[in-house]
Amino acid sequence: MxxxxxxxxxxxxxxxxxxxxxxxxxxxxxxxxxxxxxxxxxxxxxxxxxxxxxxxxxxxxxxxxxxxxxxxxxxxxxxxxxxxxxxxxxxxxxxxxxxxxxxxxxxxxxxxxxxxxxxxxxxxxxxxxxxxxxxxxxxxxxxxxxQGGPGWREWEVVERVTETADVVSFRLRPADGGPVRDFRPGQYVSVRFALDDGARQIRQYSLSGAPGPDERQFSVKRVHEDDGTPEGEVSGHLHARVRAGDVLELSEAYGDLVLDAEPGTPLLLASAGIGVTPMTAMLAHLAGHGHDAPVTVVHGDRSPADHALRVDHEAYAAKLPDAAVHLFYEQDAPAGASTGYVDLTDVPVAAGTRAYLCGPLPFMRRVREQLLGKGVAPADIHYEVFGPDLWLAKQG
The missing domain is CATH 1.10.490.10 (Globins)
Structure with missing residues (x-):
């Protein structure tokens, strides 16, 4: 006080x-x-x-x-x-x-x-x-x-998966062979390693899955120089140099955008671009635990070819008994998908829906406004920002 x-x-x-x-x-x-x-x-x-x-x-x-x-x-x-x-x-x-x-x-x-x-x-x-x-x-x-205290642990890359031209997934297990702590869907890990100039830079990446009980997976979009944003030195390093057999330092899992799937609660998972990563982990959890309430899945991307984790994204949704998938692509939209940016005007939203958003800030602002207009309570709209929280900055 x-x-x-x-x-x-x-x-x-x-x-x-x-x-x-x-x-x-x-x-x-x-x-x-x-x-x-x-x-x-x-x-x-x-x-x-x-x-x-x-x-x-x-x-x-x-x-x-x-x-x-x-x-x-x-x-x-x-x-x-x-x-x-x-x-x-x-x-x-x-x-x-x-x-x-x-x-x-x-x-x-x-x-x-x-x-x-x-x-x-x-x-x-x-x-x-x-x-x-x-x-x-x-x-x-x-x-x-x-989490057992602050610190870093070495993890070995056991598989590298090319998702799209700009997104790669890394599957890892602890190099020491020890046990792996559970994580909550929606959380992220920090990755730390030395660059060529000796700097030990750190970046956070959402966990996009757990391929096995002793494994974790995170997915990285390569950041290109654009409109004052510098080339991503860490994402570029991961894309260009890290392969199976390499060892990375990871933190434990953190993050407060975590899935709270109470029985009977309708959910809406809305993402755009690389924001699909935590949503895929959430869908995997829901499918694995037999969530039977309505789940609305919304995703926007440049094209189907740019939609990272698309196969997993749609497959997990298909395993749910009451799921509706709404895909929006700026170009090359296939049958069943919409052309253009994400628009919830014609997307049914059940009463009492709890929503989770992840993607670029303009996307999340637009989706949030539409959800409020459909009667979703402000307290039930949760979001994740990759990098500094500029949503919060704009509120100050």
Missing amino acids: LSEQSAATVRATLPAVGGALGEITERFYAGMFEARPELLRDLFNRGNQAAGTQREALAGSIAAFATHLLAHPDTRPDAMLGRIAHKHASLGITPDQYAIVHEHLFAAIAEVLGEAVTPEVAAAWEEVYWLMANALVAIEKRLYEE
Whole structure:
């Protein structure tokens, strides 16, 4: 809970601080990476830093947290905190790193806002920061305890499967031959390995299946340079160099977009592009556990040839007793599929549906609006963002 004095100060300064957060976070990252270059080399996603998306997401999360504290002083934005904590846990973030962030973030605030940062203002925003940081540390501690602590484990690639021209699936088992922890459909793992320049970069990939009891599978879309987005150095490395017999370092499974398939609850799984990966794992789970309530499967892609995991996607849906599949392709749509972007206008949505969305942000915004228009409760619409959560950033 934010103290009354700090709440008044934060309320008065939120417009100024919020308006400057973009510049503040840019200065923050520049200063931190200059002082601690190993963080950019071995922890932060260099592609997201180059594109500016990580800065935008950080600014949005701070603004959203402060706004929530002012509007709901007796509660925490647990959904937002949980999503961030899962990302942090998959990266192996430790409590001491919050002190590093604090040092450089508040140096950036002072640099950007200058004399406006009085001792009172600084104290109020420090209270906001540590309320958020300590809440995240507590959640991450619990997640680490559930997963046996932070750390990395070596996994051997046992099979590489080309799904499309730009998507490859990797099937792996632990190199040490030890037991494999269960994961919940919808979760992801972090993958870490050294690049040619010595950097140990980390990326998260949704688990698209479990081919066997001691195996996991994740699928990777190669990121091409486009509209200011740099070429994906990690996805490119995985596509070009990793083959069966190679060993990768993986985290345990994390992620809060997990399937909650209560008996009798209608479900809608909507995806676009590589967002199909967690949905395929969810469908596999539903088919394997005999889910008999209605399941609506919606997917959009450029073409059937670009639809990764298409065979599995449709096969798992076909095993369900009450499933309807709606496919949308921008081109080459076969019989039974629609041409164009995903549109739920003519898609029946049962009362009480719980929806899961994964794909590009414009797609998820559009589908969410249509679901709300069809009477789906906002609390029943769940989403996953690959990379920094720019949905959250736009809410800040």
